[in-house]
Amino acid sequence: MELAPGMALADRYRLVERIGRGGFGEVFRAYDESLSRAVAIKTLRATEASEAAGKAFLSRFEREARVMASLRHPSIVTVHDRGVHEGVAYVVMELLSGPDLGTVQQQRRVLPAAEVMGYAAQAASAVQYLHGLSEPVVHRDLKPANLVLDDGAVKLCDFGIAAVLAPELTRMTQAGQLMGTPIFAAPEQVRGETASPTWDVFSLGTVLYSLFAGGSPFFAGPDMQESLRRVQFEQPRPLSSWRGDIPAQLSPLVAAMMDKQADRRPPAAFVAQELAAMRDSMNALNAAGSAQLGGAPLGAGSGFGTGFGGGVGIGGMATPPVPDPAAMAEQRIQDAERLLNGGRYADADHDFAEAVKLMKAANRGSDRLVLLAEFGRVRAGYARGDGAASAIRLLRLTDRAEAVLDPSDDFIQTLHRFQAMRR
Known part of the structure; x- marks a missing residue:
């Protein structure tokens, strides 16, 4: 049985988008129609489960589900459900906003x-x-x-x-x-x-x-x-x-x-x-330093931060922080990912587009963040059913990425895998 967006496992979990594939398994963004919530579903593809190693892998898959379902810790992903649908084994997990x-x-x-x-x-x-x-x-x-x-x-x-x-x-x-x-x-x-x-x-x-x-x-x-x-x-x-x-x-x-x-x-x-x-200890030191410097964290401007830059002006007066376009765009992308995970595809597309605008306004239209935001727009488009326009956008994005990134770059490989999943 080949799984695809739109299908419902156990007449309950509606598959929305394939977000991962590798080895024997696939991961889908899905919607639990019974409890009205977004979830992640990890499945074992039936076509590969029938191969020689299939039985051993099914055993391992069942073991993973059993182990995960027993775990309760705030820093461990929560498993909600597991089952088998027409020969396809699956595990239902909380959907994390990501990235890893x-x-x-x-x-x-x-x-x-x-x-x-x-x-x-x-x-x-x-x-x-x-x-x-x-x-x-x-x-x-x-x-x-x-x-x-x-x-x-x-x-x-x-x-x-x-x-x-x-x-x-x-x-x-x-x-x-x-x-x-x-x-x-x-x-x-x-x-x-x-x-x-x-x-x-x-x-x-x-x-x-x-x-x-x-x-x-x-x-x-x-x-x-x-x-x-x-x-x-x-x-x-x-x-x-x-x-x-x-x-x-x-x-x-x-x-x-x-x-x-x-x-x-x-x-x-x-x-x-x-x-x-x-x-x-580090948090306490940073809090103390922030109080002494009028709110600026220790190490600001050291080259390791990704948020807002600041400094000390003449006479010790703190200069107003200058917004960093990359930090603002990155926050937009993170917000968009959360919207995408929550099924708000149009809103997610809007925030991804705003991240692109921020970078282009700063004359940084070729930065990696722009490519990531454009890929978010592609995924949001597919998720809301706009496959034709998203396919064209994906082709153009791949061409741009290949023009500015090394061929071995992980992002290019991700784009190629994403294309392959939609053929």
Whole structure:
């Protein structure tokens, strides 16, 4: 059975737009007609489920649904329902406004330290919760792409390869089979050893390193073997050598989390406690500095912020902040994404268009933010049924993106995948 927008699963969940496809699964933006709310639905495509690996993957899919449905934590995506519709297995989840932290980092390579500390503390709290359950859960695929924003909060998603550490459960992978993303995986994970909570601690450390330094220290481009070698044997340079605006305790903590020896890594509970304390200290310092500088946060104008710039004028008088078009446009895009997720497609299209106008008025019409906003308009158009005009807009957007971006850029690949889904 091929799923498509307009169909209703279980006579209740109306599919609105396909927002993801990969491997065996698809993710749709949908509408719960029973409770009148927007939701996300993850499905297992029946055409691929019939292949040789289908039964094993169905078992894994059911396991993901069961694991996720049992979790209750503010930093973990909530599962509402699960079922099977005409041979298609599905899980109904809360719809997050997004984007994920991987996308955020692509847009703004270097993120403010205080912002990352907020994300880090929330993610660590989620991992602490997973490891503290009566039957501990190891996520096994912690990476920026699986940490999704929702109105400023971070939520951990995608438990497709999670391991429940209960003796009566059979391991879903065989020895030597890698499950997870290599550049964020623990050394013993890439060797195919038995899952352990220490895997997640290592991965979380690598995620934090990546968010602060601008990328995973183990990334070796297309050379997967080199990435695997770096994970197992190469010690990254201290995080403090990349950033001078981070808490003094953070660099040694991340180094301990990324220790090659699993038994030397701190437990998730300790990590969560330390990160929360550092976050609170940074927030207190910023609040104190803001009061002293008449409302300007510490570090304003340092090159790491993305909001409004400001300064101190003659005689110590604070100069009026000058609106940053990119920050204003980015806020418009975030607002538009929330409207799109809520089914308000015309309003979302309007806000995406306003973001484009802001950038063009500042003579920045070729910036990446403009491409992102234009892609939002394409998705809003498809969502409200304006397929013909949206297809033309998508073709023009792809041509523009290919003219200004590197062919290997993730955004271009996203556009190509989006086109392929609508053929």
